[in-house]
Amino acid sequence: MTSDPTGSGCEQMLELLSAGLDGALTFREREQVEAHAAVCESCRAEQARMSALEGELRRCEEPAPGELAANRARVLASLDREASRARGVAASRPRQGRRWWQMFLGGAWQPSMALALAVVLLAVVTVRRQGPAILPGAAGGVAAQAPSAESGLVLAGLPPPDEDGRAAAQSDREGVAMRLDAGAPGETTILWVMTNETK
Amino acid sequence: MDELEGLVERMRQDDRAAYEVLLDRFQPAVFRLAHRVTGNREDAWDVVQDVFLAVHTKRDELREVSRFRPWLYRMAYCRAVDMVRARGGRAAPAGDDFLASAAPASAGPTHVVEAAALTGEVGRALAALPERFREPLVLATHGDLTYEQIAGELGCPVGTVRSRIATARQLLRERLAAWFGVN
Protein backbone atom coordinates (compact mmCIF):
# COMPACT_ATOMS: atom_id res chain seq x y z
CA MET A 1 0.00 0.00 0.00
CA THR A 2 2.70 2.47 0.97
CA SER A 3 4.55 1.85 -2.27
CA ASP A 4 1.53 2.01 -4.52
CA PRO A 5 1.48 5.40 -6.27
CA THR A 6 -1.94 4.98 -7.82
CA GLY A 7 -3.82 2.84 -5.31
CA SER A 8 -5.74 3.57 -2.12
CA GLY A 9 -2.57 4.94 -0.54
CA CYS A 10 -3.21 8.32 -2.16
CA GLU A 11 -6.67 8.58 -0.60
CA GLN A 12 -5.24 7.91 2.81
CA MET A 13 -2.44 10.39 2.25
CA LEU A 14 -4.70 13.44 2.50
CA GLU A 15 -5.49 12.73 6.12
CA LEU A 16 -1.93 11.71 6.92
CA LEU A 17 -0.48 14.85 5.33
CA SER A 18 -2.93 16.97 7.32
CA ALA A 19 -2.09 15.24 10.59
CA GLY A 20 1.59 15.60 9.72
CA LEU A 21 1.16 19.40 9.59
CA ASP A 22 -0.11 19.27 13.18
CA GLY A 23 2.64 16.95 14.35
CA ALA A 24 0.03 14.30 15.04
CA LEU A 25 1.56 11.31 13.26
CA THR A 26 2.89 8.22 14.94
CA PHE A 27 6.36 7.08 14.01
CA ARG A 28 4.93 4.36 11.78
CA GLU A 29 2.61 6.80 10.02
CA ARG A 30 5.49 9.16 9.35
CA GLU A 31 7.39 6.33 7.72
CA GLN A 32 4.32 5.50 5.68
CA VAL A 33 4.05 9.08 4.41
CA GLU A 34 7.71 9.25 3.51
CA ALA A 35 7.64 5.93 1.71
CA HIS A 36 4.56 6.88 -0.28
CA ALA A 37 5.78 10.38 -1.16
CA ALA A 38 9.04 8.90 -2.38
CA VAL A 39 7.23 6.98 -5.12
CA CYS A 40 4.12 9.14 -5.75
CA GLU A 41 4.68 12.39 -7.55
CA SER A 42 1.14 13.68 -7.18
CA CYS A 43 1.20 13.21 -3.39
CA ARG A 44 4.58 14.96 -3.26
CA ALA A 45 3.05 17.89 -5.12
CA GLU A 46 0.04 17.85 -2.81
CA GLN A 47 2.33 17.88 0.20
CA ALA A 48 4.08 20.98 -1.15
CA ARG A 49 0.77 22.77 -1.79
CA MET A 50 -0.57 21.91 1.62
CA SER A 51 2.61 23.19 3.24
CA ALA A 52 2.26 26.47 1.37
CA LEU A 53 -1.36 26.82 2.44
CA GLU A 54 -0.41 25.96 6.00
CA GLY A 55 2.12 28.78 6.06
CA GLU A 56 -0.62 31.23 5.14
CA LEU A 57 -3.15 29.71 7.49
CA ARG A 58 -0.85 29.95 10.48
CA ARG A 59 0.29 33.45 9.71
CA CYS A 60 -0.85 35.61 12.58
CA GLU A 61 -1.28 39.22 13.49
CA GLU A 62 1.00 39.92 16.41
CA PRO A 63 -0.13 41.88 19.44
CA ALA A 64 1.85 45.09 20.06
CA PRO A 65 3.50 45.46 23.48
CA GLY A 66 1.45 48.58 24.15
CA GLU A 67 -1.77 46.74 23.37
CA LEU A 68 -0.82 43.90 25.70
CA ALA A 69 -0.14 46.31 28.53
CA ALA A 70 -3.35 48.23 27.90
CA ASN A 71 -5.46 45.10 27.80
CA ARG A 72 -3.79 43.77 30.93
CA ALA A 73 -4.70 46.96 32.77
CA ARG A 74 -8.24 46.81 31.40
CA VAL A 75 -8.74 43.21 32.58
CA LEU A 76 -7.28 43.80 36.03
CA ALA A 77 -9.36 46.95 36.51
CA SER A 78 -12.50 44.99 35.63
CA LEU A 79 -11.56 42.32 38.14
CA ASP A 80 -11.04 44.95 40.83
CA ARG A 81 -14.44 46.47 40.11
CA GLU A 82 -15.97 43.02 40.23
CA ALA A 83 -14.26 42.27 43.54
CA SER A 84 -15.40 45.47 45.22
CA ARG A 85 -18.93 44.89 43.98
CA ALA A 86 -18.83 41.37 45.45
CA ARG A 87 -17.59 42.78 48.76
CA GLY A 88 -20.43 45.26 48.77
CA VAL A 89 -22.98 42.50 48.31
CA ALA A 90 -21.38 40.38 51.04
CA ALA A 91 -21.41 43.31 53.47
CA SER A 92 -25.08 43.91 52.83
CA ARG A 93 -26.07 40.38 53.84
CA PRO A 94 -27.40 40.20 57.39
CA ARG A 95 -24.91 38.35 59.57
CA GLN A 96 -26.26 35.87 62.08
CA GLY A 97 -29.74 37.27 61.73
CA ARG A 98 -28.77 40.71 62.98
CA ARG A 99 -30.42 43.85 61.80
CA TRP A 100 -28.19 46.32 60.04
CA TRP A 101 -28.25 48.80 62.89
CA GLN A 102 -27.42 46.12 65.46
CA MET A 103 -24.39 45.29 63.40
CA PHE A 104 -23.49 48.92 63.39
CA LEU A 105 -23.91 49.47 67.10
CA GLY A 106 -22.18 46.30 68.26
CA GLY A 107 -20.43 43.20 67.04
CA ALA A 108 -18.57 44.06 63.91
CA TRP A 109 -18.53 47.69 64.92
CA GLN A 110 -17.28 47.19 68.48
CA PRO A 111 -14.58 49.79 69.08
CA SER A 112 -11.32 48.91 70.74
CA MET A 113 -11.04 49.51 74.49
CA ALA A 114 -9.01 52.65 74.02
CA LEU A 115 -11.54 54.28 71.77
CA ALA A 116 -14.81 55.73 72.76
CA LEU A 117 -17.38 55.37 70.08
CA ALA A 118 -19.92 58.02 69.51
CA VAL A 119 -22.53 57.35 66.95
CA VAL A 120 -23.61 60.31 65.01
CA LEU A 121 -26.51 60.21 62.71
CA LEU A 122 -25.21 62.43 60.00
CA ALA A 123 -27.97 62.70 57.59
CA VAL A 124 -31.24 61.37 56.44
CA VAL A 125 -31.39 62.08 52.82
CA THR A 126 -34.39 61.62 50.68
CA VAL A 127 -33.93 61.12 47.05
CA ARG A 128 -36.28 60.12 44.33
CA ARG A 129 -36.00 56.79 42.61
CA GLN A 130 -34.95 57.55 39.04
CA GLY A 131 -33.24 60.60 40.47
CA PRO A 132 -29.58 61.23 39.81
CA ALA A 133 -28.48 59.51 43.01
CA ILE A 134 -29.75 56.15 41.80
CA LEU A 135 -27.38 54.49 39.39
CA PRO A 136 -28.05 51.41 37.30
CA GLY A 137 -26.25 48.45 38.82
CA ALA A 138 -25.45 44.87 37.98
CA ALA A 139 -27.83 41.91 37.97
CA GLY A 140 -31.00 43.89 37.66
CA GLY A 141 -30.35 45.80 40.87
CA VAL A 142 -29.38 49.37 41.45
CA ALA A 143 -26.60 51.06 43.32
CA ALA A 144 -26.94 54.33 45.15
CA GLN A 145 -24.31 56.93 45.56
CA ALA A 146 -24.17 59.31 48.47
CA PRO A 147 -25.34 62.70 47.23
CA SER A 148 -22.28 64.43 48.56
CA ALA A 149 -19.60 64.27 45.93
CA GLU A 150 -16.69 64.37 48.35
CA SER A 151 -17.98 61.42 50.37
CA GLY A 152 -17.37 59.20 47.35
CA LEU A 153 -19.22 56.35 49.01
CA VAL A 154 -21.05 53.89 46.86
CA LEU A 155 -23.69 51.58 48.18
CA ALA A 156 -23.51 48.72 45.77
CA GLY A 157 -25.47 45.57 45.25
CA LEU A 158 -28.98 46.72 46.03
CA PRO A 159 -31.02 43.65 45.15
CA PRO A 160 -33.78 43.78 42.54
CA PRO A 161 -36.93 45.33 43.99
CA ASP A 162 -39.83 43.25 45.23
CA GLU A 163 -43.27 43.15 43.61
CA ASP A 164 -44.10 46.58 44.93
CA GLY A 165 -40.83 47.92 43.63
CA ARG A 166 -39.26 48.29 47.08
CA ALA A 167 -35.70 47.29 47.84
CA ALA A 168 -33.21 47.74 50.63
CA ALA A 169 -29.50 47.29 51.03
CA GLN A 170 -26.79 48.38 53.37
CA SER A 171 -23.08 48.80 53.35
CA ASP A 172 -20.35 49.75 55.73
CA ARG A 173 -16.93 51.08 55.09
CA GLU A 174 -14.31 52.44 57.43
CA GLY A 175 -16.41 54.07 60.04
CA VAL A 176 -19.38 54.85 57.86
CA ALA A 177 -22.56 52.83 57.72
CA MET A 178 -25.07 53.30 54.99
CA ARG A 179 -28.48 51.94 54.40
CA LEU A 180 -30.70 52.54 51.45
CA ASP A 181 -34.42 51.98 51.57
CA ALA A 182 -35.64 52.33 48.04
CA GLY A 183 -39.37 52.84 47.72
CA ALA A 184 -41.55 51.79 44.86
CA PRO A 185 -41.31 54.01 41.80
CA GLY A 186 -42.71 57.38 42.72
CA GLU A 187 -42.23 56.78 46.44
CA THR A 188 -39.57 58.26 48.65
CA THR A 189 -36.20 56.58 48.79
CA ILE A 190 -34.24 57.11 51.98
CA LEU A 191 -30.51 56.96 52.15
CA TRP A 192 -29.15 56.74 55.70
CA VAL A 193 -25.55 57.69 56.34
CA MET A 194 -24.06 57.10 59.80
CA THR A 195 -20.53 57.64 60.98
CA ASN A 196 -18.71 56.74 64.16
CA GLU A 197 -16.58 59.38 65.81
CA THR A 198 -13.53 58.32 67.75
CA LYS A 199 -11.78 60.42 70.38
CA MET B 1 1.86 18.63 38.48
CA ASP B 2 3.95 20.82 36.19
CA GLU B 3 4.60 24.54 36.54
CA LEU B 4 1.59 25.61 34.48
CA GLU B 5 -0.75 23.32 36.39
CA GLY B 6 0.61 24.72 39.64
CA LEU B 7 -0.19 28.24 38.47
CA VAL B 8 -3.67 27.22 37.37
CA GLU B 9 -4.30 25.57 40.73
CA ARG B 10 -3.23 28.75 42.54
CA MET B 11 -5.36 30.86 40.22
CA ARG B 12 -8.36 28.68 41.02
CA GLN B 13 -7.77 29.40 44.69
CA ASP B 14 -7.97 33.12 44.02
CA ASP B 15 -4.24 33.80 43.91
CA ARG B 16 -4.07 37.13 42.12
CA ALA B 17 -0.34 36.86 41.31
CA ALA B 18 -0.89 33.49 39.61
CA TYR B 19 -3.76 34.95 37.63
CA GLU B 20 -1.56 37.79 36.41
CA VAL B 21 1.18 35.38 35.32
CA LEU B 22 -1.38 33.40 33.31
CA LEU B 23 -2.75 36.60 31.82
CA ASP B 24 0.71 37.73 30.71
CA ARG B 25 1.59 34.32 29.36
CA PHE B 26 -1.55 33.59 27.37
CA GLN B 27 -2.73 37.00 26.21
CA PRO B 28 -0.67 36.91 22.98
CA ALA B 29 -1.87 33.45 21.93
CA VAL B 30 -5.50 34.23 22.71
CA PHE B 31 -5.17 37.43 20.69
CA ARG B 32 -3.77 35.57 17.66
CA LEU B 33 -6.52 33.00 17.74
CA ALA B 34 -9.21 35.65 18.20
CA HIS B 35 -7.77 37.71 15.36
CA ARG B 36 -7.80 34.71 13.08
CA VAL B 37 -11.52 34.30 13.66
CA THR B 38 -12.69 37.92 13.93
CA GLY B 39 -10.36 39.34 11.30
CA ASN B 40 -9.72 42.62 13.08
CA ARG B 41 -7.68 43.81 16.03
CA GLU B 42 -10.36 45.70 17.88
CA ASP B 43 -12.72 42.74 18.07
CA ALA B 44 -9.81 40.44 18.87
CA TRP B 45 -8.89 42.56 21.89
CA ASP B 46 -12.49 42.56 23.09
CA VAL B 47 -12.40 38.78 22.88
CA VAL B 48 -9.16 38.66 24.87
CA GLN B 49 -10.66 40.82 27.58
CA ASP B 50 -13.88 38.81 27.78
CA VAL B 51 -12.00 35.54 27.85
CA PHE B 52 -9.72 36.51 30.71
CA LEU B 53 -12.61 37.85 32.76
CA ALA B 54 -14.36 34.53 32.11
CA VAL B 55 -11.22 32.69 33.22
CA HIS B 56 -11.70 34.40 36.56
CA THR B 57 -15.45 34.07 36.93
CA LYS B 58 -15.61 30.51 35.62
CA ARG B 59 -12.49 29.21 37.36
CA ASP B 60 -14.57 26.80 39.43
CA GLU B 61 -15.86 25.16 36.27
CA LEU B 62 -12.36 24.07 35.33
CA ARG B 63 -12.35 20.67 36.97
CA GLU B 64 -8.89 19.51 35.95
CA VAL B 65 -5.97 21.94 35.94
CA SER B 66 -4.41 19.96 33.10
CA ARG B 67 -7.29 21.08 30.87
CA PHE B 68 -6.48 24.76 31.21
CA ARG B 69 -5.13 25.40 27.71
CA PRO B 70 -7.91 23.54 25.82
CA TRP B 71 -10.47 25.24 28.06
CA LEU B 72 -8.95 28.67 27.48
CA TYR B 73 -8.64 28.37 23.71
CA ARG B 74 -12.08 26.88 23.29
CA MET B 75 -13.55 29.79 25.22
CA ALA B 76 -11.59 32.15 23.01
CA TYR B 77 -12.79 30.44 19.86
CA CYS B 78 -16.45 30.43 20.94
CA ARG B 79 -16.32 34.03 22.09
CA ALA B 80 -14.73 35.10 18.80
CA VAL B 81 -17.38 33.28 16.79
CA ASP B 82 -20.11 34.88 18.90
CA MET B 83 -18.60 38.28 18.30
CA VAL B 84 -18.55 37.81 14.54
CA ARG B 85 -22.16 36.60 14.63
CA ALA B 86 -23.22 39.51 16.80
CA ARG B 87 -21.74 41.82 14.21
CA GLY B 88 -23.98 40.09 11.75
CA GLY B 89 -21.75 38.19 9.45
CA ARG B 90 -18.62 36.42 8.52
CA ALA B 91 -15.27 37.62 9.70
CA ALA B 92 -13.97 40.54 7.72
CA PRO B 93 -10.36 39.74 7.00
CA ALA B 94 -7.86 42.48 7.82
CA GLY B 95 -8.39 45.68 5.84
CA ASP B 96 -7.65 44.50 2.37
CA ASP B 97 -11.02 44.86 0.76
CA PHE B 98 -9.66 46.71 -2.22
CA LEU B 99 -7.57 43.67 -2.98
CA ALA B 100 -10.07 41.09 -1.97
CA SER B 101 -11.50 40.26 -5.36
CA ALA B 102 -8.23 40.43 -7.17
CA ALA B 103 -7.46 37.05 -8.68
CA PRO B 104 -3.84 36.02 -8.59
CA ALA B 105 -1.98 37.03 -11.73
CA SER B 106 0.27 34.01 -11.57
CA ALA B 107 0.30 30.60 -9.97
CA GLY B 108 2.02 31.75 -6.81
CA PRO B 109 1.97 34.80 -4.54
CA THR B 110 5.14 36.40 -5.75
CA HIS B 111 4.39 40.05 -5.12
CA VAL B 112 3.72 41.94 -1.94
CA VAL B 113 0.34 43.10 -3.18
CA GLU B 114 -0.64 39.54 -3.99
CA ALA B 115 0.53 38.37 -0.59
CA ALA B 116 -1.80 40.88 1.08
CA ALA B 117 -4.69 39.74 -1.10
CA LEU B 118 -3.89 36.14 -0.27
CA THR B 119 -4.01 36.82 3.46
CA GLY B 120 -7.49 38.20 2.98
CA GLU B 121 -8.51 35.25 0.83
CA VAL B 122 -7.31 32.74 3.43
CA GLY B 123 -9.29 34.57 6.10
CA ARG B 124 -12.41 34.51 3.98
CA ALA B 125 -11.99 30.86 3.05
CA LEU B 126 -11.58 29.98 6.71
CA ALA B 127 -14.63 32.01 7.70
CA ALA B 128 -16.68 30.19 5.07
CA LEU B 129 -15.86 26.71 6.44
CA PRO B 130 -18.68 24.82 8.15
CA GLU B 131 -18.30 25.15 11.91
CA ARG B 132 -17.61 21.47 12.57
CA PHE B 133 -14.55 21.66 10.31
CA ARG B 134 -13.35 25.12 11.22
CA GLU B 135 -13.35 24.78 15.01
CA PRO B 136 -10.99 21.78 15.28
CA LEU B 137 -8.73 23.26 12.60
CA VAL B 138 -8.40 26.63 14.37
CA LEU B 139 -7.87 24.95 17.75
CA ALA B 140 -5.08 22.85 16.23
CA THR B 141 -3.34 25.59 14.25
CA HIS B 142 -3.89 28.55 16.58
CA GLY B 143 -4.47 26.94 19.94
CA ASP B 144 -1.58 24.55 19.43
CA LEU B 145 -3.68 21.78 20.95
CA THR B 146 -3.19 18.08 20.34
CA TYR B 147 -5.92 16.09 18.62
CA GLU B 148 -6.56 14.36 21.94
CA GLN B 149 -7.10 17.68 23.70
CA ILE B 150 -9.43 18.90 20.96
CA ALA B 151 -11.37 15.63 21.05
CA GLY B 152 -11.72 16.03 24.83
CA GLU B 153 -13.10 19.55 24.46
CA LEU B 154 -15.45 18.77 21.60
CA GLY B 155 -16.56 15.46 23.07
CA CYS B 156 -15.84 13.35 20.03
CA PRO B 157 -13.35 10.60 19.12
CA VAL B 158 -9.79 11.54 18.16
CA GLY B 159 -10.29 9.94 14.75
CA THR B 160 -13.19 12.30 14.08
CA VAL B 161 -11.06 15.31 14.95
CA ARG B 162 -8.33 14.09 12.65
CA SER B 163 -10.61 13.50 9.68
CA ARG B 164 -12.50 16.78 10.18
CA ILE B 165 -9.27 18.75 10.24
CA ALA B 166 -8.10 16.99 7.08
CA THR B 167 -11.43 17.80 5.44
CA ALA B 168 -11.14 21.42 6.56
CA ARG B 169 -7.75 21.68 4.87
CA GLN B 170 -9.10 20.08 1.69
CA LEU B 171 -11.99 22.54 1.59
CA LEU B 172 -9.55 25.41 2.01
CA ARG B 173 -7.38 23.98 -0.75
CA GLU B 174 -10.34 23.80 -3.11
CA ARG B 175 -11.45 27.30 -2.33
CA LEU B 176 -7.93 28.64 -2.71
CA ALA B 177 -7.06 26.54 -5.74
CA ALA B 178 -6.29 29.69 -7.68
CA TRP B 179 -3.46 30.38 -5.26
CA PHE B 180 -2.16 26.97 -4.40
CA GLY B 181 -2.80 25.04 -7.59
CA VAL B 182 -5.11 22.16 -8.38
CA ASN B 183 -4.59 18.47 -8.06
Ligand SMILES: [Zn+2]
Ligand atom coordinates in the same frame (compact mmCIF):
# COMPACT_ATOMS: atom_id res chain seq x y z
ZN1 LIG C 1 -0.07 9.25 -3.79
